[in-house]
Every structure is written in C-alpha cells, then in structure tokens.
Amino acid sequence: MFHALVAVKQVPDTTNIRIDSETGNLVREGVPAIMNPYDAHALAEAVRWKQQLGGKVTVLSMGPNSFISTLREAVELGADRGVLLTDRKFAGADTLATSYVLAETIKAIHEQDPIHLIFFGKQAIDGDTAQVGPGVAVRLGLPIVTYAVKIREVNLEEGRAVIERKTERWTEVVETSLPVLLTCEKEIAEIPFAPLPDLIRSLRYDPEMWTMEGPCNFELDQVGVKGSPTIVYKMGTPPLPQPGEQINTRESGIEEAVKFAFDKANKAGIVKLILGGAR
C-alpha cells in the first residue's frame, strides 16, 4: 500500500516579522506561526498521490508542543498520521543534528510501514538552509531529487518514479528507484481548501509524541545542542543597498548621459574588460 512521509516545520510567518534593532534577533512575540509554505505544497502533492493510489500519508515534525497545531493542520490537509519529535534534549539542533533525528525516525516508521516517497519542502522560510532534506537522504542512503516541480509517475510495482526538477536553465526529468526523497518547490501542487469533515477531524486529532525515551533510540551526543557543531557568530539585518548615481536624460540630453555612463564604466575598468573579452 502506498505510503508517503512528509517532513514539516513550523516557522514564523516571515511576511510579518520584525527584527529587534538592538539584538538583531527576530522578534517572535505576537508573530503567527505557520506551516513552512514549501512543506505545505509538498504535503498537498503527497495527499494528491494518496487519493490516486490509495494508501496513506504520515507527517513528521520536530519541535516543541506548540508544533501540534502544525501537525493538526497537516491532518486538515489530508494527512492520516502525525508524529511529533519533542524533547528538551532535541532543542538547539542545527541541520546536522536535525537530519540525524529525522533519519532515525523515518527508519523506524519505514520498518512499521514501508515508505515509498519522502517529501520535504525545498527549504524553510526562517532558516533558508535547504540542508535538512539532503542530509536525511544521505544518512538513509536514498536517491534525492531536489527542487521537484512535478511527479509524473509513481509505479509501486516496479518500484520507480518519474519526477521533474527545476534547474536554473531548464527542467530535468529524472527516473528514480523507490523509496526516494524529494525537496519540493511550490509549483509541485496547489494547497487545497479542505472539506469540513477533514477540518473537524484535524481539530480533534492528537499526534503521536516521540521523545528521547522512545520508541526510537538516539545517541545523546548526536542530538540537540550537543550534536550541533554549527555556531552562530552574529545575526543582523544586512545594510540596505545604496542606489547608484543617477543622471536625468531630459536635463542632460542623451549624449551627455551616455558619456557619463561610459566614463564611469571606463574608470571602473569595465570597458577594458569587455573589449578585452571581445578580442
């Protein structure tokens, strides 16, 4: 039976954030928490395939109790089962420690109920690292398709899938064995407006809470702060880029303006560079 797993993260709604001008930290007070938008689109695609093939969708997240609301939202969007990894010892994890905990958990879930597709968003809108998905794939020794925009085909019998991924210039079409891990762009699927019965079920749903105590066994020195070699040196807002010099062509005339621009380029050595290239 088809089984997809979707890893979701709760993030502050960054369309709505403020930076504390003194500390440079994000002001989290009063900022609404949402499901990472890329994860939501990935989940929508997983649910779409479940509706086509039958089977089920499990969502997985790691974070404090407040993340329960995000797992409920996942159930609203069509997930069947939610697992929240929550333990003080997991706190302060960087992408290395996070991928360790997620990979171990996915292994355990896979043993209970074999997984065919593992979905991640392409990145989280708060950290923007895009590292956790690939990290999990490496730890599990799975093929990975990043920046997925479309799943053309899933063939459970033959154990293969055909996926389109976006690159800077074109779309690549890849065929992969299953299970496979994808990190998804928003184009992968539209987020549906859930039917009322699904919403009501989600509001009453309590996800499974997995901790250090079990059901998975974790190495203490690989989780949380202990398992995280990353050190944040400093955080701040980058300075606003200064606009360049401007010249009003109506006042100066076009010839003067071109000369002005050419002189600037010449002084900066750009003209030489271009002419040099032409030779």
Added chain:
Amino acid sequence: MNTRDERISFDVIVVGAGLAGPAAAMVAARAGLNVALIERGQKPGGKNYFGGAIYTHAIEELIPDFMNRRPPFERPVTEAGFWFLSEDGLTRMTVQGGKLANQPADAYTTLRASFDLWWTEQAQKEGVFLIPKTTVVDFIREADGQVIGVKTDRPQGDIYAPVVIICEGVNNLLTQKLGLIEHDLEPAHLALGVKQVISLPPETINARFGLPDNDHGLAVSVLGDVSLGLPGMGFVYTNSKTLSVGLGVMLSTLAEYKLKPYEVLQRYLQHPVIAPLVAGGQLLEYGGHLIPEGGYRDMPKLYTGGALVAGDAAAMVNALHWEGTNMAIIAGKLAGETAIEAHGRGDFSSKVMVGYEERLKESFILPDLKQYRGFSHFLDTHPEFMGTYPAFLNDALGDFFSAYGRPKMQLFKGMLGSLTGRRSLPRAAGDIISMGRAVLGW
C-alpha cells in the same frame, strides 16, 4: 456526500469569534449544550479591531474570577475623559481617582488580537468546539423558513443545529440573508475607525502622559481639530508598551469630501499637540474597521425561528460612551440563555426566540440604544461640536489665564465675541438643547 446519519450536527451554532460569539457559546456550553463556534479567521481576533478598552463589568458577569485567568489586558484605565483640540492647542477634561481607582479596574486598555484569543479560550474551556478558517455563507432552512443549520464555504460544509446565534460583526450579510434587515448599511450610519499602534518604551509613555507607573493608563476621546472639523472623534489609549491612537470618521463624510482615511489620521498625528506624544515611536500596526453607529434605528429584527443576532451585527454600539464591546458580551450571554431555554422546552420557533428581545429590554442594552437613538444624527448635523466649540474652549481658557494689562471686562467681552463670532448665542443655546435631546433621547 453527507447522508443523514453522518451529517455534522451540534445543539447550538455560533457564528463569529469576536466578543458576542464566545460569550453566547460559553453560556450555552456551561448548560451542557454541544456548541460549535465558527470563525472565518485563522484565529479568533485575527479579523477584529477596535480603539481600545474593554469594560470588566461584562466579563465579570460571565467569569466572576476573570482576573485569576490572566486576561491579556494592557493597562487599567485610571484616567479617562475628553481632550478638546483647537488648531494648535489642547484643553483636557479628564477624571482620575474615585471610581477609576477601583481594583480590578472598570476598564482596561486592550489589543483585540490577544484579547479575543483569550476570550475564546475561556469558551473552549467550557467545552465549546471552535471551527476556525471557515466562513458561514448561508443557512439551511425548513420549508417554513425555520433555521436548522448553516452552509459554510468548505466542501461538504453543512452544519446542523436547531439554534444559530449570528455574531458576524458589522458586515451583516447573514442577517440580511435571513431578511432580518431589509437594506444594506448606509454610509451615513457607519464610521470608519482607523488607528495606529505605536511602540514606545513604557517609561516614555508614563512620562508623556503623566502616569505614575505601568499600572496606570489613560483613555481619552479627542474632539475638535481631529477630523478637519468634520463629524468624527479621535482617541488615545495607552497600552503597556504601545499607544493606540486613531479616529473614527463617518463613511459618508469621507466620501463627500473625498478624504483618504489615512490622510486624516496622518494629519491628526501631526497636530502640534499630538505629534510630541507619539514622537520617536515605531509604527507596529496600522488598521481600520467599520463601526455601526446607527444604533437603535439601524437595528435588525433580533430573532427569527432558529436564529438570533447579537453584537455589531445588530448595531449594538453607543458611540458617545464608547460602548459596544460590553453590549456585545451581554447580548451574547442573553442569546446563549435563550438557546438554553429553547432546548429545555424543545421549541426553537419565534415563540421562544422572542425571549431574547425581552431579555435585552430588561438589560441596559435596548434602553440605552433607544435613548441614544438620535445621537448619530445629531453629530452629523452639528459639526460645530467637532470644530467651533473645542476651538472656542481653547481660546477662552487661554485668555482667562493670560494677563494682558487690560480691564477684565474687555477680556470677557472679547471672549463672548470670540464665541458669537463663530456661532450666534441663540444658535449656541439651540446646539446645547439638541445635544441634551440627543443624549437623553427626548
């Protein structure tokens, strides 16, 4: 498809998690009824906005130990009153001490996004089932018109209940859909409230407003040179770490003079007396909301078979006294009690629903709304209360407390002249009488 067995049903449906809705839901759930509270926003309070302050008498009526439940109040209102602005001056008429020193206070400054969330949580604690992110778009009715449920915007979105309490707010589309009010709201009876929430350190707020500490707060109505001499009222509320500063202007006025609400607000914030109060603050929030100021004359029919209307949807606002939130809460409570009675009697027809209106008549709500029924019209037709009189008051007091080395009689004559130059004495006397009539409901 929902078959009859699978259909989603509750004992009571409440539409809207503002102030009236959770109150109605809380009261009904306490009596053991299975209550759904449907809210279109992501979270309760997300779509709600006011000046403001919350009156505790209404909260206490539903939750006697409310202070132990950590309501997200900003500051107690320990000083309240009017400020009269002239073009460049300010006369304050505020009261402090006495009743305003009560503990807990009679009113607290509040931000709705946090307050409404808490208020709904109190209802959820009584067993109310909150359904967010869902908009009620229509009703399910029997052939005879009896309401037996609602249709929402979601697929398979029908919900059934023999009583629906409509607390949908000022934009009362559902109330219209039931035919409880015939016409759409009129711009002349709708104020647009706009405000900025401006962040300042608490010590700065205390110093600028003469508050001894963070446990003291100010709430004032500002009349005069607020809205370019047009019907409208400004306000200033001190929160813990922010100020709520804004004004309300009638929609018809904005339309007639082609004013942009944010321009009027900007001008008010740049007033020579207001500007230093907000100087250096960081703008956190800018928003607006409609206020149904038509009062009694704009009230819909408040009930029909299987349905009741409460709060802004029923125009329960007393513009002069800034009352509305308390009316919404008490009306919600009375609607909840009516739903309980209907379930007790197993009769959801108008015969029982009319009990809601009777309860409102016995409370302060309908008597007050009836008494002030002329106030909105009075403001509309007497713009001098927003311009001429506040300006005169500032001039007269300024003169009174200045020494010019002239005989005092000259000064008084000058003051009288400054009034009669703006408004003849008989007309001024007429204005005072009109105001009395508007307030006393004669």
